[in-house]
Amino acid sequence: xxxxxxxxxxxxxxxxxxxxxxxxxxxxxxxxxxxxxxxxxxxxxxxxxxxxxxxxxxxxxxxxxxxxxxxxxxxxxxxxxxxxxxxxxxxxxxxxxxxxxxxxxxxxxxxxxxxxxxxxxxxxxxxxxxxxxxxxxxxxxxxxxxxxxxxxxxxxxxxxxxxxxxxxxxxxxxxxxxxxxxxxxxxxxxxxxxxxxxxxxxxxxxxxxxxxxxxxxxxxxxxxxx
Amino acid sequence: xxxxxxxxxxxxxxxxxxxxxxxxxxxxxxxxxxxxxxxxxxxxxxxxxxxxxxxxxxxxxxxxxxxxxxxxxxxxxxxxxxxxxxxxxxxxxxxxxxxxxxxxxxxxxxxxxxxxxxxxxxxxxxxxxxxxxxxxxxxxxxxxxxxxxxxxxxxxxxxxxxxxxxxxxxxxxxxxxxxxxxxxxxxxxxxxxxxxxxxxxxxxxxxxxxxxxxxxxxxxxxxxxx
Numbered sequence: 001x002x003x004x005x006x007x008x009x010x011x012x013x014x015x016x017x018x019x020x021x022x023x024x025x026x027x028x029x030x031x032x033x034x035x036x037x038x039x040x041x042x043x044x045x046x047x048x049x050x051x052x053x054x055x056x057x058x059x060x061x062x063x064x065x066x067x068x069x070x071x072x073x074x075x076x077x078x079x080x081x082x083x084x085x086x087x088x089x090x091x092x093x094x095x096x097x098x099x100x101x102x103x104x105x106x107x108x109x110x111x112x113x114x115x116x117x118x119x120x121x122x123x124x125x126x127x128x129x130x131x132x133x134x135x136x137x138x139x140x141x142x143x144x145x146x147x148x149x150x151x152x153x154x155x156x157x158x159x160x161x162x163x164x165x166x167x168x169x170x171x172x173x174x175x176x177x178x179x180x181x182x183x184x185x186x187x188x189x190x191x192x193x194x195x196x197x198x199x200x201x202x203x204x205x206x207x208x209x210x211x212x213x214x215x216x217x218x219x220x221x222x223x224x225x226x
Numbered sequence: 227x228x229x230x231x232x233x234x235x236x237x238x239x240x241x242x243x244x245x246x247x248x249x250x251x252x253x254x255x256x257x258x259x260x261x262x263x264x265x266x267x268x269x270x271x272x273x274x275x276x277x278x279x280x281x282x283x284x285x286x287x288x289x290x291x292x293x294x295x296x297x298x299x300x301x302x303x304x305x306x307x308x309x310x311x312x313x314x315x316x317x318x319x320x321x322x323x324x325x326x327x328x329x330x331x332x333x334x335x336x337x338x339x340x341x342x343x344x345x346x347x348x349x350x351x352x353x354x355x356x357x358x359x360x361x362x363x364x365x366x367x368x369x370x371x372x373x374x375x376x377x378x379x380x381x382x383x384x385x386x387x388x389x390x391x392x393x394x395x396x397x398x399x400x401x402x403x404x405x406x407x408x409x410x411x412x413x414x415x416x417x418x419x420x421x422x423x424x425x426x427x428x429x430x431x432x433x434x435x436x437x438x439x440x441x442x443x444x445x446x447x448x449x450x451x452x
Contacts, residue, residue, distance in 0.1 A: 119435070142410070160425040185423060191370065194352055197415075199385075201350065203386055203387055
């Protein structure tokens, strides 16, 4: 198909397609004349992937270029290619690398992953991301208990293994696997998060409804510490 | 204590404390002279809450003012007060209210909540938030199945009821309950999300490791649609 047909089929404007071609995000079409090129299903699929990374993953173009390079390099195994996409979705760690609290939390995360027997590369940024949340929880006086972490991890792994991972099509085109992973990670992560907030609302309603209002307390007067 | 001691005990600079006093986020201290006021534990607790809402919840000051008003108004039942905090944490819905896809998804969410027997107020913005994610998933060709949604909801409710809700101290000072809810919702939500991404990495490693590399395919040539 011509570039105008590619634009109509994908919903991506022609100038945007040309920008992706210049940046190397989209492979060149087959030249069929001095100013004509022919595009195919592979281009359509790539455009879908780029839009998913941009609009769902909200990734910067530089990260998208890295993922596209891993998709195109067929010598990169599928697992490593998916890892590249995964890592691009992690929030960058902002803490000082010499921070003692962060280092201790990171060791705790590494031990947890070992104990669970999970296969996570040693340099996965997700390790530091989890360590950072643990540090913040401890600083706010709500440290995460070992038992809770392991219980969460077990429940989540069961869901992922039984319900989610099977939906990433590992044997189809490489871009389809990445696209599916990004949608699954970001959007199903959001489904999870909203359901969890709904469950909190419902449970606190159940616990508190019908209870009498607490006695009136003046907040502007000093009180004993709780 | 004096304002300088309140600053030292809370770690909040004096000018920031004065700003919170002017904005009504922090109740005035007890006047003990023309230019002197005395502050107490209630002020310390309120400062902790404000910092949690700002730094963990990343809420704008206007939303914080609404939550503080619900905390101070002792005639607001604890459940409604927590609801105010919950709703402030929801992402505002951005879709056109007349959008047919959004309306259909919203009906689906309402039915799901009814079927689950969850106690959610009819105007909870979380309902629209979930509907919006369902619309996006369908548009991207990954519609969420009824069975998956119910299964997620069941697993999440079990976790919340057994492990989480008990940690929100419902009987202590009102600010402590809100603070705990914000930390629990935002930071434990993040723990969840990171563990889920780790589980995905581990499962895809387990499924794909050791498999031979797929045959080389040229991505710049048109292929048959998958």
